[in-house]
Structure formats: structure tokens, C-alpha cells
Amino acid sequence: MAQVIIGQILNGIILGSLYGIVALGVTMTFGITGIVNFALGQFMMIGGYAAWYFTDRAMLPFPIAGVLAILIAAFAGLIADRGLFRFTRNNLVNGLLVSIGLISVVECVALLLFTTTPKNMDFVIPGSWTIGAITLPRMKVATFLLLLAVIGLTWWGLARTWLGRATRAYAQNPEAAMLMGVQTEVLQTGVVVYSCALAGLGGALYAGLFSLEPSMGSLFILKGVEAAILAGVGNLLGALAGGLILGVTESVGSLYLPTAFRDAYGLVFLVAILLFRPAGLFGGPK
Amino acid sequence: MKPLLFLLPLYFVPLFSGNEVVLTILIFTFLLGILAIGFNIVFGGAGQLTMFHAAAFGIGGYATYLSMQAFGVSFWLGHVVAIAIVTVLSILVGWICFKFRLKEFYFAVVTMAFAELTRLVVLNWTSVTNGTLGLLVLDKPTLWLPGMQLVRIEGTLPWYYLTLTSLSGVVLFSLLLMRSWIGRNLSAIRLNEDLAQTLGVNTFRHKLFAFTVSNIVASFAGALYGFYTGYVEPAYLAVSQSLDAIAMTLLGGVSSTLGPLVGSFILTSLPHLIELSAEVRIGIYGAILILVILVMPRGVVGLFQGRRHVS
Numbered sequence: 001m002a003q004v005i006i007g008q009i010l011n012g013i014i015l016g017s018l019y020g021i022v023a024l025g026v027t028m029t030f031g032i033t034g035i036v037n038f039a040l041g042q043f044m045m046i047g048g049y050a051a052w053y054f055t056d057r058a059m060l061p062f063p064i065a066g067v068l069a070i071l072i073a074a075f076a077g078l079i080a081d082r083g084l085f086r087f088t089r090n091n092l093v094n095g096l097l098v099s100i101g102l103i104s105v106v107e108c109v110a111l112l113l114f115t116t117t118p119k120n121m122d123f124v125i126p127g128s129w130t131i132g133a134i135t136l137p138r139m140k141v142a143t144f145l146l147l148l149a150v151i152g153l154t155w156w157g158l159a160r161t162w163l164g165r166a167t168r169a170y171a172q173n174p175e176a177a178m179l180m181g182v183q184t185e186v187l188q189t190g191v192v193v194y195s196c197a198l199a200g201l202g203g204a205l206y207a208g209l210f211s212l213e214p215s216m217g218s219l220f221i222l223k224g225v226e227a228a229i230l231a232g233v234g235n236l237l238g239a240l241a242g243g244l245i246l247g248v249t250e251s252v253g254s255l256y257l258p259t260a261f262r263d264a265y266g267l268v269f270l271v272a273i274l275l276f277r278p279a280g281l282f283g284g285p286k
Numbered sequence: 287m288k289p290l291l292f293l294l295p296l297y298f299v300p301l302f303s304g305n306e307v308v309l310t311i312l313i314f315t316f317l318l319g320i321l322a323i324g325f326n327i328v329f330g331g332a333g334q335l336t337m338f339h340a341a342a343f344g345i346g347g348y349a350t351y352l353s354m355q356a357f358g359v360s361f362w363l364g365h366v367v368a369i370a371i372v373t374v375l376s377i378l379v380g381w382i383c384f385k386f387r388l389k390e391f392y393f394a395v396v397t398m399a400f401a402e403l404t405r406l407v408v409l410n411w412t413s414v415t416n417g418t419l420g421l422l423v424l425d426k427p428t429l430w431l432p433g434m435q436l437v438r439i440e441g442t443l444p445w446y447y448l449t450l451t452s453l454s455g456v457v458l459f460s461l462l463l464m465r466s467w468i469g470r471n472l473s474a475i476r477l478n479e480d481l482a483q484t485l486g487v488n489t490f491r492h493k494l495f496a497f498t499v500s501n502i503v504a505s506f507a508g509a510l511y512g513f514y515t516g517y518v519e520p521a522y523l524a525v526s527q528s529l530d531a532i533a534m535t536l537l538g539g540v541s542s543t544l545g546p547l548v549g550s551f552i553l554t555s556l557p558h559l560i561e562l563s564a565e566v567r568i569g570i571y572g573a574i575l576i577l578v579i580l581v582m583p584r585g586v587v588g589l590f591q592g593r594r595h596v597s
Binding site: 036088107112260270278 | 395
């Protein structure tokens with residue numbers, strides 16, 4: 001039994017880190033620019049399909065395919081920001097509705113291009129490590145470490161570099177930041193594009209582990225929003241922790257409680273957090 | 287009372303066109319219009335973006351049918367049971383949300399979470415709800431009409447008049463509510479909640495009231511919808527159902543009672559006018575939504591109102 005539990009915890013960690021990368025995007029766009037991008041899950045799907053196409057069809061090595069996938073997702077994000085999201089800044093309802101429109105359009109294109117048949121590809125890094133009775137597929141470990149590194153670097157970049165300081169200043173007071181010489185328009189677009197690139201990376205890694213379907217985006221955005229709120233919107237490292245908590249609870253929870261309610265744990269968590277700790281698990285008192 | 291005048295010509299449509307397709311599209315317009323108007327009581331009225339109306343819509347369908355089966359009562363009495371359930375749930379959810387002062391994004395997320403939880407319960411309570419398959423609703427509502435005794439509402443034409451009359455009733459109710467002192471207090475909350483509170487408006491009670499009433503209207507739409515289509519399924523409670531109503535309201539215009547109706551008409555009839563595959567249709571629907579939000583933020587009705595101030 002212990003073996004099964006540990007196995008589920010590890011699965012939960014992998015899934016949770018994927019939730020975390022989406023949550024990071026949600027937290028950054030909403031916390032910094034005030035834009036609500038609920039279509040991030042679809043950017044993840046774009047990244048996933050791009051990675052699958054370049055490895056499985058164009059026969060490129062996976063790292064190159066991954067970079068291309070990130071670039072494509074980032075470019076899609078650039079178009080979406082310039083064309084749509086910059087008009088919805090600080091307007092939740094419009095942002096939500098524009099995202100919904102975008103979700104339908106992107107899913108429609110994906111359905112036409114790739115149909116509903118799930119797309120699989122081989123594990124890029126085959127084999128696994130065995131520790132005692134536990135097997136660790138190498139690809140999963142690599143995925144987790146990569147996501148961990150990216151989230152860590154993002155946090156470091158925001159906390160320590162000049163650009164990060166400018167970004168935080170912008171989040172607090174856009175006008176004051178502009179007066180101090182921050183190019184706010186560029187910065188805002190940059191944050192949205194970066195979050196889409198992150199989602200693209202998540203999608204590429206997801207494609208390496210699981211099978212792709214055009215409808216995968218909705219699940220991830222829901223979990224991403226849950227994880228971001230769990231940690232407190234604006235908390236970058238918390239987004240990863242939120243994702244991990246969510247992933248592990250779901251995986252372990254489904255061992256003991258009916259699996260049908262797997263998606264309910266996150267929701268119950270979410271409501272409880274918002275009611276009793278509105279600033280998030282790791283936030284100070286509001 | 288202008289929206290009621292717009293509804294008047296619709297009573298004469300069947301005299302000129304017996305076309306089943308036209309009437310069916312209009313029936314769906316009316317049904318979803320009731321849902322959208324219900325949603326707009328709390329969104330257009332009090333400015334709270336709720337995502338719970340799909341849950342109320344679904345419960346309306348399920349509870350009405352199940353209580354008809356369980357107690358052997360008529361549609362209307364069955365719907366009273368549904369209203370009771372929806373009222374209790376709304377007060378519970380609304381009390382939690384408003385007591386903890388959840389606003390905007392967080393209110394939307396928490397009501398969506400509660401709606402999803404409700405959907406999961408309906409989906410997994412297989413012994414009662416028959417899970418994903420849903421239930422076939424073979425009963426029909428009955429009405430007592432003078433001179434005709436009890437009439438079963440069957441066929442397109444009776445349904446057309448039943449749904450149109452129900453819609454007119456809901457429109458009238460919504461208009462009266464918005465013009466009453468309650469409606470004015472709700473407007474005050476929408477425009478500036480802190481100020482409204484300072485001026486002595488009990489914001490908690492008003493929001494809770496609007497939320498509950500809105501959900502009851504949504505449950506009415508759900509009950510009629512389930513009995514018209516002949517089945518109820520968990521998809522009635524899905525987030526996408528909430529989003530449809532929101533899209534209709536926004537497309538038509540938030541600031542008037544007519545808005546949700548116009549939006550419901552456009553979004554219900556458009557897919558039937560253009561022959562397209564299901565996937566492309568959803569894509570076009572999304573594109574329309576984006577264009578409307580960015581190009582005409584006050585909705586279709588707003589285009590015709592010019593710059594006049596709308597209460």
C-alpha cells in the first residue's frame with residue numbers, strides 16, 4: 001500500500017508542477033497587469049500540439065521542438081495581447097468574456113487541424129530509475145526539475161533584477177512607474193507574452209508525458225486558477241506550491257475517496273481558502 | 287414598460303408563420319431569455335458577476351421532474367419544490383459569499399466553484415439522477431384554461447404561447463423589481479457599494495435577495511427547458527451554460543431588460559441561419575463574442591440608445 005501511495009504522490013507532484021506553471025501565468029498576468037487571461041490553457045494546448053508536430057511529424061529532436069513550441073505559444077500570446085487583452089485591462093468581465101471567445105476560436109482551429117483523436121508520442125527520455133520498490137520514469141523527473149527551475153528563475157528574475165523591480169513597480173502603480181521611465185506598454189505586453197510562453201513550455205512537456213486532446217486546456221486553466229488563488233494571487237513561488245498541493249491532494253485523495261469527486265477537492269479547497277485566508281495560504285493577513 | 291411592447295408582436299407570429307423551425311427557434315430564444323434575464327437581475331442590477339445560475343437552471347429541471355415523480359403532483363407544484371430547494375441553496379451560497387465580502391473576480395470564482403460542486407453531485411448521485419445519461423422527461427406541464435379544463439402543453443404552438451407568456455411574466459417582474467425601491471438600492475450597490483452602505487442600504491440583505499430571486503428565475507427557465515426538450519442532463523449545470531447566459535446578456539446589453547432578450551435571440555437563431563459544422567459554429571460564436579466585447583461594449587441595445595443615460 002505504501003508503494004501505491006508514494007506512486008500517487010509522485011504522480012501528483014508531476015501533475016501539480018504542470019498546474020503550477022499555468023498558475024504562475026495566471027498569477028503574473030492578473031497580479032501584475034490586471035489582465036485576466038482564462039485562455040492560458042489553450043496556449044498550453046498550442047504548445048503541446050506544436051511540440052508533438054515538430055517531434056512526431058517533422059522529426060526534430062525534442063529540445064528543439066520544445067523551443068519552437070514555446071516560441072509559437074509566445075507569438076500567439078503577442079497577437080492575443082495586442083489584438084485583444086490590452087483592451088480589457090482591469091476589466092474582469094470583459095477579460096473573462098474575451099478569453100471565452102478566444103477559447104472557442106482556438107479550440108475550433110485545433111479541432112479542424114488535429115481532430116479529436118488523441119495524439120501520443122514516445123517518451124523522449126526513455127527508461128526509469130528504481131529506488132527500492134518505486135520506479136521513477138526519467139522523463140517525469142526531468143519534467144519536474146525543468147518546471148521547478150523555470151518557476152524558480154522567474155521568481156529570481158522578478159525579485160532580484162532591474163526588470164523585475166520595474167515590473168513590481170508597475171504592478172503597484174502604473175502611472176508612477178511610467179514617470180520613473182518604465183516602458184509600461186512594452187512591459188505589460190511582455191508579461192502576457194511571457195505567461196503564454198510558460199504555458200507553451202508546460203504544454204510541450206505535457207505532450208512528452210501524456211496524450212494530447214484539443215479539450216485539454218479547460219482542465220488546466222481551472223486547476224491553474226485554483227492553484228493561484230490557493231497560494232494568493234501575485235505569489236509566484238506560491239503558485240508552484242499551490243499547484244503541487246492540488247496535484248498531490250487529488251492523486252492521493254482519489255485512493256481513499258470516490259474518484260468521481262476528484263475534481264471537487266480543489267473546489268472545496270478553493271472556497272475554504274477564499275473564505276478563511278483571502279490573501280492565500282502563504283499571504284499575510286489582508 | 288417598453289420591453290413588453292416589443293414582446294407584443296411576438297404573440298401574433300404564429301398567425302403569419304406556421305413554420306415549425308421558426309417557432310422552435312423562438313421557443314429556445316424565450317427559454318434562454320428567461321435565464322439571461324434572471325442572471326441580469328443580479329449582474330445588471332447589483333453588479334455581481336454570478337456563475338451560479340446554471341446550477342439553479344439545472345436544479346430547476348431535475349427537482350421539478352423528480353418531485354413530480356416522487357409525489358405524483360403537477361408540473362407547477364413540482365416546480366414549487368424546485369423553488370424551495372433553489373431558495374435554500376441560494377441563501378446558503380449567497381450568505382457565505384456576501385458575509386465574507388467576496389467581490390468581482392473572487393465572487394465569480396466561488397459561485398462557479400459551488401455550481402461545479404452541485405454539478406458533480408448531480409452527476410454522481412446516479413441512483414436518483416441517472417448520472418451522465420440524464421433523465422427522460424415524458425411528462426408535460428398541464429394548465430387549467432377557462433372552458434377547456436386541464437390542457438396538457440404538447441406540440442409546438444402551445445409551447446410557444448406557454449414560453450412567451452412565461453417570458454412576458456418574467457420581463458414584467460424584472461421591470462417592476464428594477465423600478466421599485468429595491469431595484470434603486472441595487473443600482474446604488476452596483477455603482478458604489480461603500481457609498482450605498484453609508485447611506486443606510488443594507489447591502490448584505492439586498493445582494494442576498496437579488497441573488498436568490500435571480501436563481502429562482504433561472505430555475506424556472508430550467509424547468510421549462512427540461513420539459514420542452516424532454517430530457518434533463520448534468521450538462522444543464524455546466525459552466526458553459528452559465529457562460530452562454532452571460533454572453534447573451536453582454537451581447538444584448540446589460541443596462542436594460544430588453545438586452546438579455548436581444549442577445550438570446552441573436553445567439554440562438556444565428557447558428558441556425560448559417561449552415562456550419564458544429565466545431566466551426568463554436569469558433570464563430572467565440573469570434574462574435576470577442577468582436578462584441580471590443581467593438582460595442584454596451585451591447586446591441588446600447589447602439590440604439592445613443593448617449594442617453596440609462597438607469
